Structure formats: structure tokens, C-alpha cells
Amino acid sequence: MSNSIQRFSFLITCLCLSAAVSAEPALASVSAPARQWVSGSYVNIRTAAKKDAPVSATLIINTEVRLLAARDDFCEISWENNQHGFIACKFLSTKPVTLAELSSKKLANGATDPSLSARAFWLQPGYDRLMAVASYFENTMLPEKQRESERKYAESGGAENSEIKRFPIPELNAMRAKLAAGIVAPKEIAELASNWDGSPLGMLPSSALHQWVYHQIRLTKVPSSFFQSTNELASPKTTPEKISAQFGIPWKLAVTAPPFWGGDNNSGPSKNGIWDMGEISQRLDRPIYTIGMNEKAELVQTSSTIDYREIPGGDTSPCVGNPHILWPVTDSQNATHIQGLFRSNKALNLSKAKSTVKLQVLLQPKSLPADPHFIRALTRYIDLDGDGIPDLALWDGINTQVGLGDNSEYHLKLIFVNVLGRWHFLDFDEDDPPCGC
Incomplete structure (x- = not known):
């Protein structure tokens, strides 16, 4: 083999190795599409097997899907009407989640784990579970600076300035939309x-x-x-x-007012509402x-x-x-x-x-x-x-x-x-x- 041909062959080999290293790892196909269920409460489905890929859909807990391929952290799935996307594999289960299963998971003090409230809501929507989810978000997602501002306002008897600020949470909005459309309570x-x-x-x-x-x-x-x-x-x-x-x-639910400061001269200021809900209306x-x-x-x-x-x-x-x-x-x-x-x-x-x-x-x-x-x-x-x-x-x-x-x-x-x-x-x-x- 001539030197020029050897150099060309070496260059082609290097290029192929380089491409193999830089490409996304391919998902391994399963032998046959397997039935699986979404186990997270409100899970993002992405257009590619990457954390920063655009979100194409969201699926709630116990949505039945077909597992097409899997590798490392991502699984390729399809669901009703031949929709297709990629989900974090940790949010898939081989069987549906039950309310009994969620309620059996307790904290060290015996109380119900509040982090499971969202999943429980989607399994059986209701007012109390909506409030439990909103309270969980209030306790875990409110920026500390905002929390401190509201605390100072309440302790100062209203002398400090504090506006109640909350950002929209897509899952909470979806829960309210579910109740606003009307459901029959269990x-x-x-x-x-x-x-x-x-x-x-x-x-x-x-x-x-x-x-x-x-x-x-x-x-x-x-x-x-x-x-x-x-x-x-x-x-x-x-x-x-x-x-x-x-x-x-x-029955249907609607949010009719945002959170607001209440209280009086005896009690001092008190925040009314949970997250972005200050007044709730229920009707048949x-x-x-x-x-x-x-x-x-x-x-x-x-x-x-x-x-x-x-x-x-x-x-x-x-x-x-x-x-x-x-x-x-x-x-x-x-x-x-x-x-x-x-x-x-x-x-x-x-x-x-x-x-x-x-x-x-x-x-x-x-x-x-x-x-x-x-x-x-x-x-x-x-x-x-x-x-x-x-x-x-x-x-x-x-x-x-x-x-x-x-x-x-x-x-x-x-x-x-x-x-x-x-x-x-x-x-x-x-x-x-x-x-x-």
C-alpha cells in the first residue's frame, strides 16, 4: 500500500472514531414494545433523549405507555394515538401506582409524606389534595427572600412593606383546570x-x-x-x-381571588390563601x-x-x-x-x-x-x-x-x-x- 493511501486510510479511521465519540449514545431497542405506566405525578416528555430537549407533552401518573427503547437515564415511549417521545426512565413503572401504595409511605413521625400529595391528587382529584399540593409548593418552592419579607411584614404589624408574590406552577394550574372542568367526587x-x-x-x-x-x-x-x-x-x-x-x-372549583393580607388590630396581619389561591369557590x-x-x-x-x-x-x-x-x-x-x-x-x-x-x-x-x-x-x-x-x-x-x-x-x-x-x-x-x- 502506498504512503498516500495509508495516510488517507488513517485519516478516515480517525474521523470515524471522532464521530463515534461525539455522537449521542443510541437507545437500545427492546425485543417487543412493553407495557409500562408513568409513575411520576406530572412528567415532562421530551423530543429527544436529552435533559435540555424541548418538552413536547406532559403525562400524569398511571398513563399507560409502550416502552420502545432504553439506555441509561432515558426511555423512548409511545402512547395513545401513536404519540411518541422520551421520558426519564425513573418515572416508569411495570405496574400502575395505587392510592394504598402512596398512603403506606410515611415519614419518620408517622405523618403522610407531603411530597406524594401531587401523585395522590391525580389518582383521586379533590379539594383537600389540591390544598395539600399547594401547601407543599408553598413550603418548598417559595424563595427565601420572599418568605422573609412576608415574615417581617407580619411581625411588624404591617409597618414593613411586603407584596404577596407567587409564580405560576404548571402542574398546579393543570390540577385546577381538572377541577374547573367538573368531576364527580368519590x-x-x-x-x-x-x-x-x-x-x-x-x-x-x-x-x-x-x-x-x-x-x-x-x-x-x-x-x-x-x-x-x-x-x-x-x-x-x-x-x-x-x-x-x-x-x-x-362539582367544579374556581379561584376567585389571589392571596391577600388579612387580620385586624388584635391579631395583626395574617396571610390568607395558599400559594396563588386567596379565595376558592365550589359549586355543583x-x-x-x-x-x-x-x-x-x-x-x-x-x-x-x-x-x-x-x-x-x-x-x-x-x-x-x-x-x-x-x-x-x-x-x-x-x-x-x-x-x-x-x-x-x-x-x-x-x-x-x-x-x-x-x-x-x-x-x-x-x-x-x-x-x-x-x-x-x-x-x-x-x-x-x-x-x-x-x-x-x-x-x-x-x-x-x-x-x-x-x-x-x-x-x-x-x-x-x-x-x-x-x-x-x-x-x-x-x-x-x-x-x-
């Missing part, structure tokens, strides 16, 4: 009426005074009448999400019926989608009131938003409804706190269908409180429903305590 979160045997339930206030009051409630014995199942009616204070779970009606996709009582003790019925608003994180001002069960409903209140007595998925014929009231004197023992002091109770029995059998019992315990004047009265209200001849507890309400602001 049945297991519905809050149905609970059997009442005269013993206080765990959801009720449990002070010594409250315990005594509950034992003063003596409901008349009843046979079966109007309601045949606890699933026929919902609490007047329950959220659209839980009504959705009970009646199978889609179609109306249901609310049954209440007017000032003449007549049952009234309205239809609405129940616009339920709340501030994530709450307002720490001591003078912020709570939503209350209202009876009777006064003319000054908006009848389309009455809390009423209960909610129903169907319109009721109330033309035969009747009610009676029984007075009960309450003699509060001196061994209990003197304030508040319960003095009497009124129990209103409501017969919905006119068969002479009570279907609802409204127990209204009345007390006086120190510093409110001789004529001031406060109320503890409990609603009971007759289901198949047994009284069931539906909900309770208590007047807000005196406010010193």
Missing part, C-alpha cells in the same frame, strides 16, 4: 347522617358542658316514615364536593334543593348550585364569623343561598308538612362552668308527609353569656332525621362567641 368522602343513640358523636364539641347538654336531648320514639336511607338528604353545611360524592353530581354542575323554614315556621324550598366560598388557610381574625344553620330564614336573607335544614337531590312536596314544638327547661349543674349558662331548649318536630310521624327534629339549646346583656341569647342547634324509625344526627351549629374587636 363516594367514600360523602358525609351521611350518623345513627344517634343519645351518645355524643366525635364530630361534636366535647367540653364537659357540651357533654352535659347532649345528654339533655330526649327525642320521641318514632316508627319509619318519610326517609328510607341516609343517602336521601345532605347536611345544610356540607360542601358541593361532598354533595357530589353523595348524589353523583359533578346542576342545581339541587335546599329545604329551610321561614319566619312563620313554614317550610320553604329553593333550588341552586350552592356557591360555596372559602379562604384556603382561613382568616385568623378573632372577629371572623362562620356559616350557620339558619331557622327561620328571614326576609332579609337571600333565599337562593339559605343554609336551611337539609338538602335534597329531588324536589319535595311540602304541602302536607306540619310542625310542633316542645319546650324543655334546662337546669345546668353548678359543677359546670357558669358561662355560658343553658336555660332552656326548644325541640321542633317536623312531619314532612302529613302522616303524623316526625321526620325531622330540630333541637335548639338556648343559653346566656356573661357580658352580653340580660336579653342576649346564644344557641346550640342540632338537626336529627328519622331514617327507618331511628334518629340520625345530620349536623350541628353554634353561635359565634362574643368578639372583642
Whole structure:
């Protein structure tokens, strides 16, 4: 071989070696496309097997894909409608992820791992999980400079300047879009009426005074009448999400205001909202019926989608009131938003409804706190269908409180429903305590 040919051959060999070193490593094809599932909550799919390649799509947890090839950190996949891209292999699993699997993963103190909240949301979307994800982002993604600015503002009583600044997070936006489109909540979160045997339930206030009051409630014995199942009616204070779970009606969520500074001269400034959500509105996709009582003790019925608003994180001002069960409903209140007595998925014929009231004197023992002091109770029995059998019992315990004047009265209200001849507890309400602001 001549020298020139040898030099040319050597040059070609060097060029090929150089190209082999500089090229991206090829992904190794699998023998046959294998079924896999996305295991990350909201995973970027890229146009090439590189970390800085453009994002072409995002896939949520448990999206089924086909594994085409794999090498090192990246896997080539395809999914519905022959879409194609590259995913970090660590976000693939050979089986779908379950809620039970996520809930079994705990922190050292036994608490649920907040880093798993996003995955749990996509498996079963809901309000509480959305708030858990937003709280996790608040705790882990807020720049320290912004956090310190807000802390100083709160501690200074508002003397410092601090604007609440949050940047958009695509996954959180996608979660809200999912709820804004409307979903049916899972049945297991519905809050149905609970059997009442005269013993206080765990959801009720449990002070010594409250315990005594509950034992003063003596409901008349009843046979079966109007309601045949606890699933026929919902609490007047329950959220659209839980009504959705009970009646199978889609519910929707919307953010109606950004975070804002609240509080007052007593509490000082307090941040209201979580991440970029200052006020949330829930509503049903179609109306249901609310049954209440007017000032003449007549049952009234309205239809609405129940616009339920709340501030994530709450307002720490001591003078912020709570939503209350209202009876009777006064003319000054908006009848389309009455809390009423209960909610129903169907319109009721109330033309035969009747009610009676029984007075009960309450003699509060001196061994209990003197304030508040319960003095009497009124129990209103409501017969919905006119068969002479009570279907609802409204127990209204009345007390006086120190510093409110001789004529001031406060109320503890409990609603009971007759289901198949047994009284069931539906909900309770208590007047807000005196406010010193």
C-alpha cells in the first residue's frame, strides 16, 4: 500500500472514531414494545433523549405507555394515538401506582409524606389534595427572600412593606383546570347522617358542658316514615364536593381571588390563601334543593348550585364569623343561598308538612362552668308527609353569656332525621362567641 493511501486510510479511521465519540449514545431497542405506566405525578416528555430537549407533552401518573427503547437515564415511549417521545426512565413503572401504595409511605413521625400529595391528587382529584399540593409548593418552592419579607411584614404589624408574590406552577394550574372542568367526587368522602343513640358523636364539641347538654336531648320514639336511607338528604353545611360524592353530581372549583393580607388590630396581619389561591369557590354542575323554614315556621324550598366560598388557610381574625344553620330564614336573607335544614337531590312536596314544638327547661349543674349558662331548649318536630310521624327534629339549646346583656341569647342547634324509625344526627351549629374587636 502506498504512503498516500495509508495516510488517507488513517485519516478516515480517525474521523470515524471522532464521530463515534461525539455522537449521542443510541437507545437500545427492546425485543417487543412493553407495557409500562408513568409513575411520576406530572412528567415532562421530551423530543429527544436529552435533559435540555424541548418538552413536547406532559403525562400524569398511571398513563399507560409502550416502552420502545432504553439506555441509561432515558426511555423512548409511545402512547395513545401513536404519540411518541422520551421520558426519564425513573418515572416508569411495570405496574400502575395505587392510592394504598402512596398512603403506606410515611415519614419518620408517622405523618403522610407531603411530597406524594401531587401523585395522590391525580389518582383521586379533590379539594383537600389540591390544598395539600399547594401547601407543599408553598413550603418548598417559595424563595427565601420572599418568605422573609412576608415574615417581617407580619411581625411588624404591617409597618414593613411586603407584596404577596407567587409564580405560576404548571402542574398546579393543570390540577385546577381538572377541577374547573367538573368531576364527580368519590363516594367514600360523602358525609351521611350518623345513627344517634343519645351518645355524643366525635364530630361534636366535647367540653364537659357540651357533654352535659347532649345528654339533655330526649327525642320521641318514632316508627319509619318519610326517609328510607341516609343517602336521601345532605347536611345544610356540607360542601358541593361532598354533595357530589353523595348524589353523583359533578362539582367544579374556581379561584376567585389571589392571596391577600388579612387580620385586624388584635391579631395583626395574617396571610390568607395558599400559594396563588386567596379565595376558592365550589359549586355543583346542576342545581339541587335546599329545604329551610321561614319566619312563620313554614317550610320553604329553593333550588341552586350552592356557591360555596372559602379562604384556603382561613382568616385568623378573632372577629371572623362562620356559616350557620339558619331557622327561620328571614326576609332579609337571600333565599337562593339559605343554609336551611337539609338538602335534597329531588324536589319535595311540602304541602302536607306540619310542625310542633316542645319546650324543655334546662337546669345546668353548678359543677359546670357558669358561662355560658343553658336555660332552656326548644325541640321542633317536623312531619314532612302529613302522616303524623316526625321526620325531622330540630333541637335548639338556648343559653346566656356573661357580658352580653340580660336579653342576649346564644344557641346550640342540632338537626336529627328519622331514617327507618331511628334518629340520625345530620349536623350541628353554634353561635359565634362574643368578639372583642
